Amino acid sequence: xxxxxKDVATLAGVSVKTVSNxxxxxxxxxxxxxxxxxxxxxxxxxxxxxxxxxxxxxxxGFLALMVPELSIPYFGELAGLVITAAQQQDWSVLIxxxxxxxxxxxxxxxxxxxxxxxxxxxxPEALEAEDFAALGTGVPLVMLGEHAVDVPIDHVAIDxxxxxxxxxxxxxxxxxxxxxxxxxxxxxxxAALRLAGYRDALAEAGLPQSDDLVAPARNYxxxxxxxxxxxxxxxxxxxDAVFCFNDLLAIGAMRAAAERGLRIPxxxxxxxxxxxxxxxxxxxxxTTIAPDKAxxxxxxxxxxxxxxxxxxxxxxxxxxxxxxxxxxxxxxxRAT
Numbered sequence: 001x002x003x004x005x006k007d008v009a010t011l012a013g014v015s016v017k018t019v020s021n022x023x024x025x026x027x028x029x030x031x032x033x034x035x036x037x038x039x040x041x042x043x044x045x046x047x048x049x050x051x052x053x054x055x056x057x058x059x060x061g062f063l064a065l066m067v068p069e070l071s072i073p074y075f076g077e078l079a080g081l082v083i084t085a086a087q088q089q090d091w092s093v094l095i096x097x098x099x100x101x102x103x104x105x106x107x108x109x110x111x112x113x114x115x116x117x118x119x120x121x122x123x124p125e126a127l128e129a130e131d132f133a134a135l136g137t138g139v140p141l142v143m144l145g146e147h148a149v150d151v152p153i154d155h156v157a158i159d160x161x162x163x164x165x166x167x168x169x170x171x172x173x174x175x176x177x178x179x180x181x182x183x184x185x186x187x188x189x190x191a192a193l194r195l196a197g198y199r200d201a202l203a204e205a206g207l208p209q210s211d212d213l214v215a216p217a218r219n220y221x222x223x224x225x226x227x228x229x230x231x232x233x234x235x236x237x238x239x240d241a242v243f244c245f246n247d248l249l250a251i252g253a254m255r256a257a258a259e260r261g262l263r264i265p266x267x268x269x270x271x272x273x274x275x276x277x278x279x280x281x282x283x284x285x286x287t288t289i290a291p292d293k294a295x296x297x298x299x300x301x302x303x304x305x306x307x308x309x310x311x312x313x314x315x316x317x318x319x320x321x322x323x324x325x326x327x328x329x330x331x332x333x334r335a336t
Contacts, residue, residue, distance in 0.1 A: 003044035012040035063091045063304060064120040066108050068100035072220060072248065073276035074293075075123070078144075081297035082121060089305055091118065100187070102126035114138050119304035124149070125188060140307035142300045146189040152316045154303045156296055158323045160190055163289045164197025165204075166325050167271045168243050170287070172205035174331060176241035176269055180213040182228040182253060183220065183245025194245045194273070213239055217249055225252025233260055240268060241331075247272035247279045250286055254330065269331040284329030295321040 005023070009016045014033050021029050022037040023046075029037075040046075063086050067075040075097070083093045094117065098104035105127045112120050119140040132141075132151040142154045171179050181198045185191040195214070202209050212235055215228035225244060229252065232239055244250035250272030254264055262268050264284055272279055275290030299319055307314060 003046040012036040066122040074274040085301040100125035160193035161197040164194040165201040168201030171241040180239035222252035225249030226256040229253035229256035287331040
């Protein structure tokens with residue numbers, strides 16, 4: 001038999017309302033009553049009916065998460081953290097990856113509605129402002145990342161310009177003088193911001209800027225990093241350091257450099273971006289910019305919750321979450 005609230009209340013010797021308050025996490029329950037209810041919950045094996053609770057609240061119990069590519073570790077790790085944060089609010093997460101195309105992003109956004117999800121967290125690469133206006137979903141939206149669209153919705157990101165400047169400044173502080181960048185891409189909002197931070201850092205360090213040292217990347221995969229690194233190493237004056245716009249590009253770049261007999265970091269220092277798990281276990285371990293991905297996930301879920309629960313018209317929020325520089329072997333070598 002499935003235990004009910006009434007069964008728990010009878011065993012604990014309290015009212016059904018008290019049991020409900022404990023199950024729903026309300027703070028104002030006497031300590032002794034809470035203890036008795038918790039013991040009764042364990043004894044009966046009671047499990048709340050989440051579907052019924054959501055129905056009473058007028059909710060679906062689902063959030064949507066839209067990302068470009070789950071095969072890119074950053075988005076896979078972020079998705080896991082969003083799921084964890086959502087579970088704490090009794091939400092399940094529906095994930096759609098769009099390959100970063102405007103058509104797929106429009107289709108995904110257009111399919112969302114209050115009959116399907118309670119809110120959506122989206123990380124677009126190609127959507128334009130008019131797409132958001134034309135495809136009004138009727139559910140709270142939170143945008144992640146740096147895709148530059150002027151729309152009145154909540155936005156969570158890190159300061160990519162400052163983060164890139166920090167990474168390149170680290171390379172300059174080590175005495176590197178020909179610092180290249182891998183990742184220029186006109187379709188990615190992150191690329192323009194990270195390139196700006198790269199140029200700011202060179203200017204601040206008094207280092208010359210050369211378009212030859214800025215290598216494009218069609219995608220942000222390992223192969224793209226390896227191909228860009230091979231091109232840079234063919235220059236008459238190759239770089240002595242490289243800032244890559246994500247960890248996969250950096251790992252591909254390290255492979256290409258090693259195949260040509262270069263020692264990292266003695267001959268070539270490399271910095272990545274994202275602090276994915278792979279970066280800590282590459283050989284050498286990769287120095288990288290570490291966004292606080294857990295904070296990004298928690299903040300995005302909390303913004304959805306606040307919009308659902310608020311009876312007021314809230315102004316859109318633009319929230320920057322922290323980042324740090326994880327210094328590892330690819331720039332400073334192994335500790336001896």
